[in-house]
Amino acid sequence: MKKTGLLxxxxxxxxxxxxxxxxxxxxxxxxxxxxxxxxxxxxxxxNVSRLVADTAFWRSLGNTLIYIVLAVxxxxxxxxxxxxxxxxRSRTASAGRPLAYLPTVVPDxxxxxxxxxxxxxxxxxxxxxxxxxxxxxxxWGARVSLALLSVxxxxxxxxxxxxxxxxxxxxxxxxxxVDGAGPWFALxxxxxxxxxxxxxxxxxxxxxxxxxxxxxxxxxxTDGGPRYATTYLPxxxxxxxxxxxxxxxxxxxxxxxxxxxxxIVLVQYRLARxxxxxx
Amino acid sequence: xxSSARRSLRGFLIVALATVFVTPLLFMVLGSLRAxxxxxxxxxxxxxxxxxxSNYRNxxxxxxxxxxxxxxxxxxxxxxxxxxxxxxxxxxxxxxxSPRARRRLIALSVVALMIPLSALWVPRFVLFKWLGLVxxxxxxxxxxxxxxxxxxxxxxxxxxxxxxxTLFEAARLENLSPFGIWRKxxxxxxxxxxxxxxxxxxxxxxxxxxxxLLYLTSGDKQTVSVGLRALQTLEPTNHPILLAxxxxxxAPPVIAFLAAQRSFFVKTLGVR
Numbered sequence: 001m002k003k004t005g006l007l008x009x010x011x012x013x014x015x016x017x018x019x020x021x022x023x024x025x026x027x028x029x030x031x032x033x034x035x036x037x038x039x040x041x042x043x044x045x046x047n048v049s050r051l052v053a054d055t056a057f058w059r060s061l062g063n064t065l066i067y068i069v070l071a072v073x074x075x076x077x078x079x080x081x082x083x084x085x086x087x088x089r090s091r092t093a094s095a096g097r098p099l100a101y102l103p104t105v106v107p108d109x110x111x112x113x114x115x116x117x118x119x120x121x122x123x124x125x126x127x128x129x130x131x132x133x134x135x136x137x138x139x140w141g142a143r144v145s146l147a148l149l150s151v152x153x154x155x156x157x158x159x160x161x162x163x164x165x166x167x168x169x170x171x172x173x174x175x176x177x178v179d180g181a182g183p184w185f186a187l188x189x190x191x192x193x194x195x196x197x198x199x200x201x202x203x204x205x206x207x208x209x210x211x212x213x214x215x216x217x218x219x220x221x222t223d224g225g226p227r228y229a230t231t232y233l234p235x236x237x238x239x240x241x242x243x244x245x246x247x248x249x250x251x252x253x254x255x256x257x258x259x260x261x262x263x264i265v266l267v268q269y270r271l272a273r274x275x276x277x278x279x
Numbered sequence: 280x281x282s283s284a285r286r287s288l289r290g291f292l293i294v295a296l297a298t299v300f301v302t303p304l305l306f307m308v309l310g311s312l313r314a315x316x317x318x319x320x321x322x323x324x325x326x327x328x329x330x331x332x333s334n335y336r337n338x339x340x341x342x343x344x345x346x347x348x349x350x351x352x353x354x355x356x357x358x359x360x361x362x363x364x365x366x367x368x369x370x371x372x373x374x375x376x377s378p379r380a381r382r383r384l385i386a387l388s389v390v391a392l393m394i395p396l397s398a399l400w401v402p403r404f405v406l407f408k409w410l411g412l413v414x415x416x417x418x419x420x421x422x423x424x425x426x427x428x429x430x431x432x433x434x435x436x437x438x439x440x441x442x443x444x445t446l447f448e449a450a451r452l453e454n455l456s457p458f459g460i461w462r463k464x465x466x467x468x469x470x471x472x473x474x475x476x477x478x479x480x481x482x483x484x485x486x487x488x489x490x491x492l493l494y495l496t497s498g499d500k501q502t503v504s505v506g507l508r509a510l511q512t513l514e515p516t517n518h519p520i521l522l523a524x525x526x527x528x529x530a531p532p533v534i535a536f537l538a539a540q541r542s543f544f545v546k547t548l549g550v551r
Contacts, residue, residue: 004372004457008384011369011432014425015391022402023394029402036408085292089551092293097550098540099297102304105536107486109504110525113511114307117522122319123515125306129323152300156430163437163548183285204393211395216488220511234397241401242493250401257398265393 023258029251036247047252057253059228060236063143067232068210070147076203079154083161084191097162104155108216115149116221139229142222146214146230153213157202164198165191197272204268211257233257307529311335311522319515327519334523341513341520344527346499347506354419354502355484361423362431362480363473369426370435370472371461375447385436388429396489404493418494419487419502427483431476438472438547439465471546478539482532503528 030047032040051057082100086093103111121127121134135141168191176186192199215234218224224231224239233253241250313320314329315337338344373384407418426432442465450460466473491505507528510521536543544550 004375005380006372007368007457007461008372008376010365010424011426011429012387014365015387015429018403018421018425019391019394019399022399022406025402025405026398029405034405036405082296085289085296087550088289090290092290094544094551096293096297097544098537099301101540102533102536103300105482105532106304106529107482107488107504107507107532109486109488109507110307110529113507113521113525114303116511117310117515117518118303118306120515120518123518125310125323128320152303159544159548162550166548166550201389208393208395212397215397220508234395234400237397237400241404247401247405254398254401257395261394261398265390268393 026251026254026258029248030255031252032248033246034248034251035245037245040248043248047249050249051252051256056228056231056236060231060233061256063228063230064211064232066143067147067214068207070144071150071210071214072203072206074147074151075154075157075206076199078151079157079202080161080195080199082154082158083165084187087162087165100158101155103152106153109220111149111153112217112220115145115217119145119221136222137226139226142226142230146217146221149217150213157206160198160202161195164195168194200271201268204264208261208264211260304529304533307522308526311519311526313519315517315519317516334519335527337520338510338524338527342506342509342524343499344503344506344524347501347503350416350500351485351502351504354416354487355481358420358423358427358484359477359480361420362427363477365424366426366431366435366476367466367469367473368461369432370437371439371465372457373432373436374439374442374465375457375460385433388432391425392429392433400489400493407494413494414496414500415494416500419484419490422490423480423484427480431480434476434547435469435472438469441549442468471542474539475543475547478532478535478543481535485528485532 029040031042031044033043033046034040086096086100106114118124118126119132119135121132126132133141135145172190173186176190181189211233214230214232215238218230218232218235219238222230224235233256237250237253237257240246240253309324309327311334312330312332313324313327313334314331315334317328320328369384369388373381373388376384403418404413407413407421412418422428446464447460450464455463486504487502488504488508491502492508495501495505507524510524513521
């Protein structure tokens with residue numbers, strides 16, 4: 001249909017203004033020194049050499065990778081598990097679906113402050129029930145806690161997995177059942193292979209989301225500690241830009257996030273081609 | 280016999296899953312009802328010690344929550360309708376476009392969905408500062424121009440592409456413009472998706488933390504999420520007040536979501 005593109009125009013313009021333009025601006029700012037007060041001053045590759053020598057940056061990158069390794073598999077298993085469990089037509093399942101999505105609707109700040117209390121070694125219910133010590137004073141305790149609390153907020157991945165599971169034609173399962181195949185066969189030979197492309201996409205998106213979602217808990221629960229164990233890239237960018245007012249250098253760090261994202265999008269595009277999702 | 284055992288196992292697992300996901304929220308409510316200033320509990324308290332509702336009132340003595348609520352409501356009142364319109368138009372365009380244009384729009388949405396917002400904080404801040412909009416509510420509302428998140432565009436596209444294409448063809452034969460078809464055919468049929476997206480967008484803008492943190496400097500311009508953060512410094516003995524404030528900030532999006540969940544799961548995603 002002609003001219004339907006016009007209806008997409010506000011969205012495309014919005015993306016250009018709020019994503020495209022800032023991305024280009026970040027590329028420019030990355031090679032400047034900029035305090036936000038005096039105009040940016042071009043410094044060539046100074047920021048890049050500084051980044052390479054910056055142990056705080058490498059530590060944040062390492063922490064982010066640890067977060068990805070801890071959180072993404074758990075989140076994906078939880079989202080897929082919830083989707084497979086809740087995909088049947090039954091009253092229990094349709095009551096369970098909104099409840100599985102519910103923690104995702106909780107505002108991040110309220111959610112982080114809730115965990116501040118849940119994990120409190122004196123007043124928190126987790127200490128009262130399980131007798132846990134103060135997890136947040138131990139580097140690995142804090143890392144694992146932040147990864148675990150993110151597992152509850154998997155709503156988007158859950159509904160996407162749910163919709164994809166629903167799109168598998170039921171007659172495939174009926175045919176398998178006629179051939180005497182059990183539930184394990186159905187899961188390992190039908191469900192999972194048919195869902196693999198979307199699961200791959202969701203996993204890659206979740207890896208990228210890890211460059212963003214842990215900001216609020218790391219900011220409010222641990223303030224990046226203990227001993228910088230939860231200083232992830234977003235928190236490091238925030239501090240560099242808005243506490244130390246090095247907007248240029250913060251853009252250089254943000255640039256590494258763009259590079260990570262670009263690599264992942266490229267991988268995804270190649271996978272999508274292999275799976276014939278796009279031409 | 281075996282299949283009924285399997286069914287009850289499934290039922291049990293669903294109940295277990297729901298319990299695990301809801302428990303933290305129940306704890307939030309329970310914890311908000313304990314009298315502040317008491318010594319730590321001796322073991323888990325199912326009925327909080329010194330049970331009281333007064334924490335909800337006392338929150339207002341610690342932070343000007345009323346002002347913050349007003350600011351959040353202003354943001355939401357502008358951002359949510361704009362989000363729904365932009366997402367609906369773009370979703371409709373995806374659903375009726377030629378295969379090539381459709382693939383491009385979907386690819387654009389997916390790529391935009393992939394970019395971590397944290398990489399955009401600094402350049403966006405610089406742009407808004409350059410526009411002189413720092414310490415106003417506009418940078419908080421602005422994401423509505425890109426439908427807040429491309430996820431909402433894809434939700435509309437999914438729902439419009441399930442409508443029979445003969446519907447649009449008939450409208451086209453009547454010489455309606457694309458906007459006319461959207462206005463007369465697609466939009467009236469999209470109430471459930473619009474409701475679902477409105478509720479999700481409301482939750483997004485209501486919870487938005489990083490933008491107010493970056494852009495708002497005056498105390499009287501803060502929104503609820505940043506206002507809530509001010510309570511973070513309370514002593515653990517005053518955590519009930521912190522939790523009462525958290526419940527108040529959490530309740531609107533949670534209630535809205537539960538009220539609209541059928542539109543979301545059944546009508547939008549087609550999961551019955």
